[in-house]
Amino acid sequence: MKIIQIVLNNEILYKKFDYLLPDSMNVVLGSRVIVYIKNKEYIGIVINIKNNTNITQNKLKSLKEILDIQSLFNTSIWSIANKIAVYYQYSIGVILFQALPIYLREKVYSKYIFYNLYWVLNKKLLNNNFKKIKSLKQIIALNILKKIKINYEKISYYGLTNSIMISLQKKNLCFLQKKKYYSSTINKQNIFYNSKIFIKKNDILNKFYNKINIFITWIISGSLIFFENIDLYLNIIRIILYKKKQVLILVPRIYYIIYIYKFLLKKLNVSIYLLNSETSNKENFFIWKNTKNGNIPIIIGTSCSILTSFLNLGLIIVNEEHDIAYKQINKCRYNTRDIAVLRAKTENIPIILGSATLSLETLNNINIGKYKFLSDKYINILYNKYYNFNLININNEKFKNIFSNVLLKKIQKNLNNKNNIMLCINNIGQVNTILCNICYYIAKCSFCKNNYIFYKKKKKLYCSFCKNTILMIKYCLNCNSHSISVIIIEIAQIMHYLNKIFPSILIRYVDKNNILEYDNKTYNKSVIIINSPFFIQNRYSILNITLIAFINIDDIFFSKNFRDMEYFSQYFFRILKNNLKIYKKKEIIIQTNYIQHKFFDKLINYSGYYNLAKFLLKERKLMLLPPFSNHVILIAESYNINYIRIFLNKLKDIFLNKYINDKNFFIMGPMNLLKNKKTILFRKQIILQHLSRNHLHYIIKNIMKIAKKIINFNKIKFIIDVDPIEY
Ligand SMILES: [Zn+2]
Numbered sequence: 216m217k218i219i220q221i222v223l224n225n226e227i228l229y230k231k232f233d234y235l236l237p238d239s240m241n242v243v244l245g246s247r248v249i250v251y252i253k254n255k256e257y258i259g260i261v262i263n264i265k266n267n268t269n270i271t272q273n274k275l276k277s278l279k280e281i282l283d284i285q286s287l288f289n290t291s292i293w294s295i296a297n298k299i300a301v302y303y304q305y306s307i308g309v310i311l312f313q314a315l316p317i318y319l320r321e322k323v324y325s326k327y328i329f330y331n332l333y334w335v336l337n338k339k340l341l342n343n344n345f346k347k348i349k350s351l352k353q354i355i356a357l358n359i360l361k362k363i364k365i366n367y368e369k370i371s372y373y374g375l376t377n378s379i380m381i382s383l384q385k386k387n388l389c390f391l392q393k394k395k396y397y398s399s400t401i402n403k404q405n406i407f408y409n410s411k412i413f414i415k416k417n418d419i420l421n422k423f424y425n426k427i428n429i430f431i432t433w434i435i436s437g438s439l440i441f442f443e444n445i446d447l448y449l450n451i452i453r454i455i456l457y458k459k460k461q462v463l464i465l466v467p468r469i470y471y472i473i474y475i476y477k478f479l480l481k482k483l484n485v486s487i488y489l490l491n492s493e494t495s496n497k498e499n500f501f502i503w504k505n506t507k508n509g510n511i512p513i514i515i516g517t518s519c520s521i522l523t524s525f526l527n528l529g530l531i532i533v534n535e536e537h538d539i540a541y542k543q544i545n546k547c548r549y550n551t552r553d554i555a556v557l558r559a560k561t562e563n564i565p566i567i568l569g570s571a572t573l574s575l576e577t578l579n580n581i582n583i584g585k586y587k588f589l590s591d592k593y594i595n596i597l598y599n600k601y602y603n604f605n606l607i608n609i610n611n612e613k614f615k616n617i618f619s620n621v622l623l624k625k626i627q628k629n630l631n632n633k634n635n636i637m638l639c640i641n642n643i644g645q646v647n648t649i650l651c652n653i654c655y656y657i658a659k660c661s662f663c664k665n666n667y668i669f670y671k672k673k674k675k676l677y678c679s680f681c682k683n684t685i686l687m688i689k690y691c692l693n694c695n696s697h698s699i700s701v702i703i704i705e706i707a708q709i710m711h712y713l714n715k716i717f718p719s720i721l722i723r724y725v726d727k728n729n730i731l732e733y734d735n736k737t738y739n740k741s742v743i744i745i746n747s748p749f750f751i752q753n754r755y756s757i758l759n760i761t762l763i764a765f766i767n768i769d770d771i772f773f774s775k776n777f778r779d780m781e782y783f784s785q786y787f788f789r790i791l792k793n794n795l796k797i798y799k800k801k802e803i804i805i806q807t808n809y810i811q812h813k814f815f816d817k818l819i820n821y822s823g824y825y826n827l828a829k830f831l832l833k834e835r836k837l838m839l840l841p842p843f844s845n846h847v848i849l850i851a852e853s854y855n856i857n858y859i860r861i862f863l864n865k866l867k868d869i870f871l872n873k874y875i876n877d878k879n880f881f882i883m884g885p886m887n888l889l890k891n892k893k894t895i896l897f898r899k900q901i902i903l904q905h906l907s908r909n910h911l912h913y914i915i916k917n918i919m920k921i922a923k924k925i926i927n928f929n930k931i932k933f934i935i936d937v938d939p940i941e942y
Pocket residue numbers: 660661662663664665678679680681682683
């Protein structure tokens with residue numbers, strides 16, 4: 216009798232299930248099978264084959280169908296997925312399914328897999344309707360469509376999104392055309408370099424080349440996506456391609472992809488494919504297949520690409536390794552950077568972590584000798600050569616909105632000189648309203664004149680004062696303009712205020728949704744508002760910015776997240792570094808109530824990020840905070856606050872009793888988490904801290920079993936966050 220163990224793509228049914236393998240069937244590890252649980256069909260992955268089971272024979276069910284005759288995972292992905300499941304205490308089933316394209320997670324393939332869909336221009340209607348289009352993105356899309364059909368699967372290669380195309384379709388300006396799909400479209404000529412390439416080797420390249428076949432974590436103090444250390448990066452990739460190996464390039468945020476994709480395509484002349492949340496299911500399947508069989512040499516992807524199967528992976532590059540976007544907040548809360556290092560170790564290949572503002576974790580790993588510099592060590596730029604720093608004490612000032620008088624005067628002066636100003640506003644809310652792009656009027660309740668709040672899901676505007684609700688408006692209630700945007704309420708108020716003081720000035724807010732529109736435009740006499748950390752000016756930008764002001768930053772000193780000072784420092788120096796390129800001395804203004812704080816002394820009087828980082832690391836060490844200790848957060852969510860209290864207190868008692876003599880182990884909490892406003896869920900958490908990572912992982916080893924004994928999981932949702940970044 217053979218028993219197979221399977222896992223499901225399900226967080227709640229996370230355990231392993233035993234099934235009887237009929238004698239007539241043959242099954243391999245890592246293949247998909249179909250089973251019944253309570254008369255419902257599920258796809259499972261075979262994770263173990265054994266000869267016995269604890270289940271009595273009459274209760275043991277047979278599996279229904281075998282979907283694959285060979286494993287869908289190579290040995291390294293299999294091993295990495297298992298390590299992730301253990302380290303982050305998460306369902307191995309969900310992690311394995313995440314490594315598969317969506318098509319393989321379902322039983323029936325989409326019917327569109329046999330077709331290619333193309334967006335095609337509707338030429339008849341174009342001339343009439345073209346002029347009415349106001350959105351820059353839609354105009355860009357139409358201009359591309361004039362020249363070519365755009366493959367439905369590949370819109371992100373043009374910097375476009377589905378929603379842009381659909382809004383054009385609604386205006387009858389384009390439509391989808393279906394064409395029969397024939398197998399691989401990959402040009403085999405463009406896979407790897409066949410002829411000899413000539414790279415002038417220098418010491419740094421030799422250093423890399425000598426350890427090209429072993430695991431080593433290299434540090435480069437600059438990111439490929441910002442074209443820093445660009446020749447070094449290009450030559451390293453060329454060397455790997457020449458060795459007929461594949462490269463995985465990770466980016467933290469989707470909008471970074473398009474520039475580096477175009478650049479590498481031009482410089483390297485090989486096939487490059489993109490993997491991100493915009494990638495369609497079919498493209499995803501195509502890439503999975505062709506990366507697995509070695510036909511795709513380079514993948515540029517966001518976090519979702521980290522478990523892609525490669526035939527012969529030779530290098531991983533992690534851009535902006537410090538970026539918090541790498542930390543997953545849904546499902547398994549892993550940090551993609553850390554998984555990338557784990558993957559490189561498992562595959563025994565080199566990995567490069569790149570950033571001009573390395574995270575404190577990474578700096579600590581350099582200090583203890585775990586990671587090594589490939590490029591020159593810390594490059595400290597003498598920012599005083601490029602910027603005049605000006606700390607403004609707002610302690611004594613009466614507030615006009617959030618601008619000090621000094622700042623308003625400086626803005627006026629720079630505008631008079633026809634220059635642009637950048638305002639970096641920290642720590643604002645998340646509630647949206649509607650702002651007119653022409654007259655800067657904020658949509659107001661017709662009864663009580665309070666600002667409306669915009670509800671995205673219901674597409675309605677809501678007055679929190681008198682509870683009046685109206686449908687989403689299509690034009691400005693003040694000037695009837697159709698150019699209105701959904702915007703964070705505090706930002707809308709700032710823009711409205713600035714418009715009153717500087718009526719003739721263009722005021723624009725840039726965030727992740729419209730960043731691509733702004734990159735190629737020229738302005739003068741304008742105020743650009745950005746909200747950290749989403750806006751990064753790229754190298755094509757030609758904005759003539761002469762004043763950069765940081766506003767509303769004091770929260771970093773009181774935040775319950777001890778990492779906020781680090782994040783602000785990284786953001787601050789990234790902005791400074793990206794604006795070095797235009798050679799004119801600029802002014803930096805920082806408004807604060809705490810002008811005497813040691814932090815500012817390091818921020819502007821020393822010569823750059825690394826001296827500040829050293830100071831922050833020292834403070835962390837003093838307080839025994841990560842990276843000098845390790846954290847695991849246990850979160851409980853429920854509609855009933857009592858369930859949470861009972862559960863977390865019991866859990867805490869168990870740990871305290873068991874590890875009463877361990878002086879390096881601490882438990883904090885239970886403490887409140889911000890209540891989830893969208894639902895009526897209550898949330899509380901306890902934080903476990905230990906000086907030793909191994910000890911901490913030993914402590915939480917069987918936590919799911921322990922937790923299940925305390926409470927029924929119908930009553931609460933239990934989340935484990937290993938190496939958390941939010942508190
Ligand atoms: Zn009202």
